[in-house]
Amino acid sequence: MKREYVIARLEAQGHRFEILVDPELAFRFKGGEEVSIDDMLVGDIVYRDARKGLKASPEAVEKVFGTTDIRKVAREIVRRGELQLTTEQRRALLEAKKRQIISFIARNAVDPKTNLPIPPKRIELAMEQARVGIDPYKDVESQAMHIIRAISRLLPIKVARALISIRVPPRHAGRIYGQLHRLGEVKRTQWLSDGSLTAELEIPAGMQQEVIDKINKATRGEAEVQIRVVR
Numbered sequence: 243m244k245r246e247y248v249i250a251r252l253e254a255q256g257h258r259f260e261i262l263v264d265p266e267l268a269f270r271f272k273g274g275e276e277v278s279i280d281d282m283l284v285g286d287i288v289y290r291d292a293r294k295g296l297k298a299s300p301e302a303v304e305k306v307f308g309t310t311d312i313r314k315v316a317r318e319i320v321r322r323g324e325l326q327l328t329t330e331q332r333r334a335l336l337e338a339k340k341r342q343i344i345s346f347i348a349r350n351a352v353d354p355k356t357n358l359p360i361p362p363k364r365i366e367l368a369m370e371q372a373r374v375g376i377d378p379y380k381d382v383e384s385q386a387m388h389i390i391r392a393i394s395r396l397l398p399i400k401v402a403r404a405l406i407s408i409r410v411p412p413r414h415a416g417r418i419y420g421q422l423h424r425l426g427e428v429k430r431t432q433w434l435s436d437g438s439l440t441a442e443l444e445i446p447a448g449m450q451q452e453v454i455d456k457i458n459k460a461t462r463g464e465a466e467v468q469i470r471v472v473r
Contacts, residue, residue, distance in 0.1 A: 246264070246265060247262040247263060247264060247265070247284040248262070248263060248265045248268065248325065248326035248327075249261070249262060249263075249292050249293075249326055250262075250263050250268055250316075250319050250320045250323055250324070250325050250326075251319070251323050251324045251325075252318065252319040252322055252323030252324070253323075254306050254322075255305065255306050257290070257298065257302045257305075257306055258290050258291070258298075259288055259289070259290065259298050259302075259303070259306070259315070259319055259323075260288070260289040260290065260291065260292040260298075260319075261283065261285075261287070261288055261289065261292070261312075261315075261316055261319055261320075262283070262284040262285050262287075262292060263282050263283060263284055263316070263320060263325075264281065264282050264283075264284060265325075265326070265327070265328070265331070267281055267282040268282055268320050268325055269325065269327065269331045269334075269335070271317075271320055271321070272320055272321065272325055272335070273334075273335070273338060279313045279316055279317060280313070282316065282320070283312065283313075283316055286312045287312075288303055288312065288315055288319075290302075303315060323379070324379050332378065335378040336376055336378050338378075339376055339377075339378050339382070339385075340366075340369075340376050342382045343376065343382055343385055343386050343389060344362050344365050344366055344369070345362065346382050346383065346386045346446075347360075347365050347386050347389065347390060347399075348360060348361070348362045348365060349447070350386070350401050350402055350446040350447050350449075351365075351390060351399050351400065351401050351402065352399075352400060352402050353398050353399065354398055354399070354400045355398055360397070360399060364397065365393070365397070368393035368396045368397040369389060369392075369393060371393075371396050372389075372392045372393045372395070372396055374388075374389045374392050374393070383446065383449070387401070401446060401447075402446070402447040402471060403444050403445065403446065403447060403471070404444070404445050404446070404447040404449070404450050404469055404470065404471050405429070405442060405443070405444055405469070405470045405471075406426065406442065406443045406444075406445060406450070406453060406454070406457075406467060406468070406469055407440070407441075407442050407467070407468045407469075407470075408439075408440065408441050408442075408443070408457060408465050408466065408467050408468075409438060409439070409440045409465065409466040410438060410439045410440075410441075410461055410464075410465045411438055411461070411464050411465070412436060412437030412438055414460065414461040414462070414464060414465065415433075415437060415438060415439035417460055417461075418439065418441075418457065418460050418461060418465070419431070419439055419441075421456075421460060422441055422443065425443055425445070425453050425456060425457070426443035426444055426445035426449075426453060427443065427444040427445070428441065428442075428443055429442040429443065429444055430442045447471050450469055454467055454469075
């Protein structure tokens with residue numbers, strides 16, 4: 243019996259990558275559930291156009307994913323890319339993304355009159371009134387910022403920000419310097435006489451732990467980090 247499949251697609255760095263996957267397992271994996279990648283994959287080919295049978299070049303795969311291991315590549319394509327979905331699956335994915343966005347806004351935004359958090363239900367009602375659209379594939383933060391602007395006409399709201407000051411020892415300074423703009427809005431940087439790097443980043447308050455984890459990973463936990471929340 244012919245196995246059912248759908249196409250998972252990711253466009254990155256000017257390249258398109260497509261793989262064939264089991265629709266149910268891929269949907270569960272994209273929703274955060276652990277599934278067998280071998281069971282999820284239908285075949286072991288990375289295409290640039292699956293419908294035409296055109297394979298992606300190994301060089302392009304290596305350039306974008308840092309590996310040609312089909313299992314590792316498949317995880318990234320399904321996790322970050324687009325997935326053909328049934329109507330019911332798409333509805334469930336949209337609802338899950340909506341909940342993530344509401345949670346993000348509730349963690350990061352406050353009522354500017356009181357500086358108090360805004361209940362998730364009020365945020366949800368304002369989103370419904372503003373008729374905002376949600377993309378199941380776009381990241382939560384960028385959509386949340388757009389939605390905050392949209393609902394600000396209906397609901398007093400502003401984003402709480404956090405200032406993160408870091409000091410990185412010389413052996414990790416060069417590597418972390420190259421990552422600063424991916425971690426947050428860089429407010430200042432300074433190279434010290436001993437080769438250490440100091441920097442200050444501004445980020446949404448709810449992203450503190452995620453950014454700290456990335457800094458610790460890049461510096462093996464050797465960076466000094468201080469945080470100040472600005473409401």
